[in-house]
Amino acid sequence: MxxxxxxxxxxxxxxxxxxxxxxxxxxxxxxxxxxxxxxxxxxxxxxxxxxxxxxxxxxxxxxxxxxxxGRSARLVTDLRFRLTEAQRTLATGDAEDAALQYAALLAEAEEHGLAEEQYAALLGLGESTIETGDLEAARLHFERAEACLADAPLPARVPALRGRAVSHFLAGELRYAVYLLESTLDELNRGGLHDPDALLLLYASVIGPYMDMGAQARAAQAAEFALALAPQVADPALIARMHRSVARTLLAEGRLAEADANLAKAAELYRQLQFRTELANCHWMRGYVYAQNGQLERAEEELKQAQTMLDARRAVLYSSQVAVELADVLHRRGKSEEAAELLQRVLGDLSPERGAIHAAGAHRLLGIIAEDARDTEAAEEHYVRALSLLERAGAAGDLADLCRMLGDLLRRTGRVEAALDAYRTGLGHRTAPGTTTLGPAPAQPPL
CATH class of the missing domain: 1.10.260.40 (lambda repressor-like DNA-binding domains)
Structure with missing residues (x-):
């Protein structure tokens, strides 16, 4: 037995x-x-x-x-019950408190040699440390979780693989995050391991990195597959995540009403589940939708609500990322001084290894504000710093746009050759829209 x-x-x-x-x-x-x-x-x-x-x-x-x-059934049942409590703390309370709970449960599971419970505790630790912004620790937790179930079928390891990919994605390592997700999808699809939950989790998770890399065609395809898989999935948290991810592709296509409808569905599910970080992320994305639609006052309200919720959970990295979006809205509403102060305050929580895309966004916006104030030297400095962050992350779409802005600034200040170099760099990143240079797209799932 x-x-x-x-x-x-x-x-x-x-x-x-x-x-x-x-x-x-x-x-x-x-x-x-x-x-x-x-x-x-x-x-x-x-x-x-x-x-x-x-x-x-x-x-x-x-x-x-x-x-x-030597392990009583009562011990295992009690441990699993407390793992559920830790999960609830992570969903509704404080990420640091949840991390402490998971660490204690991990030690207990290790003491009794309970591999599945170790896996669950390590997954929880990974998710908790992502929220607190310790991406290196999160990656190590997810790697250890994978090792716990090294001999288990691939679908059982997918949550840990996905967690590792997300920690690389948030650290600005977009290509490696996509590689992890695509190779896992290929292994599942080509191997006939049709597990709808695992596939939906992976397709929903790969949309963000695809979008930041400028690979909108692949993001749209991943969203299409996710929507097709959804009827086979019963987990409401997974369905909510899918709606939130699909909204990004709809936004990119200018389908704002459909994006907002998907976010409303996700938000309602998260409210029912009391998943506060994910609900805050829905407010964050709805703020972005309103900003895209020119409804700046509503955008500011949604983003401030998201930031308040994330601050309460001490989810430092996500809170800093929301602050960058909020600063953009404040600037567009004529509150540039307030926006600049907010950006300077949160830049300390962002870095090339932690939130690289949003750190670049902060410098880009500070550059725009400096240009508006006719401080071209400061503007150029911010644009160059943003450029370096985006090049390192491989965020092609944002990089091309930033090269145009830098080129325009250099041209206006009489440095035509330098401006041409900036434009050429931007064109180089526009040459292959919708691709990741990682080879063919993953195999299609047997829908």
């Missing part, structure tokens, strides 16, 4: 439990076995069969697993 301790360990456990219950070897053995067999078993000189252990467990009044492994 699966794993069990060595015979001598099992034998000592049987003897201890028998003595605790005041039973003789004969009483434990009857009616199926002999006292001599029990004596040999207690001495560790025989490996008992499953049938023998079932008989002894029944006579001792314990579970089979407790006798075979």
């Amino acid at each position: 699966g794993e069990r301790d060595e015979p001598e360990v099992v034998g000592r456990r049987v003897q201890r439990l028998r003595v605790e219950r005041g039973l003789t070897q004969r009483q434990l053995a009857e009616p199926t076995y002999t006292p001599a067999y029990i004596s040999t078993l207690e001495a560790g000189r025989v490996r008992p069969s499953d049938e023998a252990l079932k008989h002894i467990a029944e006579r001792l009044g314990v579970d089979f697993d407790e006798l075979a492994t």
Whole structure:
């Protein structure tokens, strides 16, 4: 019936439990076995069969697993219950508190050799540390989670693989994040491992990196596959994530009403589930939708609500990213000084290794504000810093646009050759729209 301790360990456990219950070897053995067999078993000189252990467990009044492994069913049930509580803390409370809970549960699961519970605790630690912005720690937690289930089927490892990809994505390593997600999708689809939950999780997760890389064709295809898989999936959190991700592709296509409808569906599911970070992210994206539609006052309200919710959870990285979007809206509403102060305040929480795309966005906006104030030197400095961040991340779409802005600035200040170089750099990133230079797109799922 699966794993069990060595015979001598099992034998000592049987003897201890028998003595605790005041039973003789004969009483434990009857009616199926002999006292001599029990004596040999207690001495560790025989490996008992499953049938023998079932008989002894029944006579001792314990579970089979407790006798075979020393782990009571009650212990495992209690551990799983507390893992659920930690998950609830992460969803509705404070990410740092959740990380502490998961760390304690991980230590307990390791002590008792419970691989599945270790995996769940490591996944929770990874998600918690992503929220607090410690992306290197998050990546290590997800790698350890994968190792826990190294021999399990690929669909069981997908949440850990996806977590690792997200930690690379948020660190600005877009190409590697896409590589991880695409190669896993290929393995699932080509291997006939049709697990709708695993596939939907991966397709929803790859949309963000595709969009930031300027690979809109692939993002749209991933959204199409995700929508086709959705009827086969029952997990409301997964469906909500899908709606939120698909909204990004609809925004890029200018389908603002459809994007807003998808975000409304996601927000309603997250409200029901009380997933506060994800609900905050819906407010964040709805703020972006309103900004795109010129409804700046409503955009400011949604983004401020998102930031307040994220600040309350101490989700530092996400809060800083929202602040960049909010600063853009403030600038467009004529509150440039307030926007600049906000950007300077959050730049300390963003870096090339942590939120590179939004750090670049902050410098780009500071450059625009500096240009408006006719401080061309400061504007150029911010544009160049943004350019460096985007080149490192491989964010082709944003990079091409920034090269145009830098080129225009250089041309206006009389540096024509430097302006031409900037334009050429931008054109180089426009040459292959909709691709990632990572080879063919993943195999299509058997829908």
